[in-house]
Amino acid sequence: MCVSTVSTEHDWNFETTRMAPVLDLPLPPLDKKRFRFVEVLAQQDRPIGQIELYHDCQQNCKVVGKRMLRSWTLGSAKEFEDEHPELLESPWKELALSLFVGSTEMKGICKCYGAFEDPKGDVLIFLEYICGGDIHDLARRCTTEPGPEREAKAWPVILSLLGAVQSLHHIGVAHGDISLENALLSPDGEVRLVDFAASVTDTRTRGIRGKPSYQAPEMHTPNSYDPFAADLFACGVFAYCLVVADYPWRCTSPNKCAAFDFYLLHGLPAFLAQRKLRFEGMQRCCPAICFRSHFMCFLICICMYIYIYTHLCM
Ligand SMILES: Nc1ncnc2c1ncn2[C@@H]1O[C@H](COP(=O)(O)OP(=O)(O)OP(=O)(O)O)[C@@H](O)[C@H]1O
Numbered sequence: 001m002c003v004s005t006v007s008t009e010h011d012w013n014f015e016t017t018r019m020a021p022v023l024d025l026p027l028p029p030l031d032k033k034r035f036r037f038v039e040v041l042a043q044q045d046r047p048i049g050q051i052e053l054y055h056d057c058q059q060n061c062k063v064v065g066k067r068m069l070r071s072w073t074l075g076s077a078k079e080f081e082d083e084h085p086e087l088l089e090s091p092w093k094e095l096a097l098s099l100f101v102g103s104t105e106m107k108g109i110c111k112c113y114g115a116f117e118d119p120k121g122d123v124l125i126f127l128e129y130i131c132g133g134d135i136h137d138l139a140r141r142c143t144t145e146p147g148p149e150r151e152a153k154a155w156p157v158i159l160s161l162l163g164a165v166q167s168l169h170h171i172g173v174a175h176g177d178i179s180l181e182n183a184l185l186s187p188d189g190e191v192r193l194v195d196f197a198a199s200v201t202d203t204r205t206r207g208i209r210g211k212p213s214y215q216a217p218e219m220h221t222p223n224s225y226d227p228f229a230a231d232l233f234a235c236g237v238f239a240y241c242l243v244v245a246d247y248p249w250r251c252t253s254p255n256k257c258a259a260f261d262f263y264l265l266h267g268l269p270a271f272l273a274q275r276k277l278r279f280e281g282m283q284r285c286c287p288a289i290c291f292r293s294h295f296m297c298f299l300i301c302i303c304m305y306i307y308i309y310t311h312l313c314m
Pocket residue numbers: 041042043044045046051064066110127128129130131133134181182184194195
């Protein structure tokens with residue numbers, strides 16, 4: 001079923017420079033009889049492609065085609081890297097990882113049905129269609145105000161996210177861009193991760209990955225950091241955003257966001273006691289008095305764990 005596959009031998013290497021040989025390139029041409037275009041589901045923020053809905057006549061179900069434009073992929077991993085040596089994300093890495101992790105039936109990862117090239121030279125990665133949509137959208141539409149009821153709804157999602165991240169880490173992949181937008185909620189209530197363009201398979205890495213609010217603070221130093229611990233920091237921000245219905249801070253680079261600078265200086269409990277909730281129709285109070293203690297404990301534990309992991313276990 002998966003026409004284009006990657007080697008799962010132990011010499012598998014995700015680095016873009018060495019990726020082309022393990023990918024089955026060139027990709028097979030798009031089979032238009034099998035995949036019937038239905039509609040565009042989402043435009044990407046940048047002109048690099050879009051998310052499309054198809055009907056897969058072979059499986060008789062809806063599937064998602066993630067289109068990556070030829071002008072973005074540049075036709076090969078080598079061309080891409082030569083053109084963008086500074087970029088930490090790569091469509092080729094995304095392609096290889098989606099095929100690899102998406103074909104393993106791994107818990108919490110969106111299934112992948114193969115990748116193809118269309119006549120214009122665009123790459124299409126076919127993924128399981130998750131009709132529940134992304135969690136950013138779900139959180140935005142949720143009218144339950146921050147408090148115990150919203151927290152109770154969020155817990156299963158947070159636990160499912162942690163399970164998905166654990167499975168991914170178990171096979172040696174750090175996601176690199178965990179966010180509400182990159183987590184989909186399947187009808188069985190489980191989180192499915194998508195978007196592997198910023199993933200890392202090394203135990204240490206450098207550079208800034210992911211969306212500004214979710215970036216672990218150590219990314220903003222010249223030092224190397226543990227990308228697996230950085231994923232956990234993003235999980236903490238994810239949990240906060242879902243329960244509080246707001247971002248804790250705009251970004252995590254020093255001296256750019258007063259909220260994050262306050263958190264760094266005074267710690268999480270003081271931050272939660274001082275930050276004001278912004279939710280339509282709700283009196284402005286702080287997260288610390290609004291939530292049950294075990295959510296607070298969870299956030300504090302995740303912070304302490306990351307601190308110990310990054311500063312003491314290096
Ligand atoms: N398999 C899927 N099923 C349903 N919706 C999906 C699926 N894959 C992606 N989407 C939707 O498309 C959005 C963008 O997908 P994705 O994260 O893969 O692209 P992206 O490269 O991050 O785009 P951008 O740069 O705009 O964030 C997701 O947030 C989600 O709403």
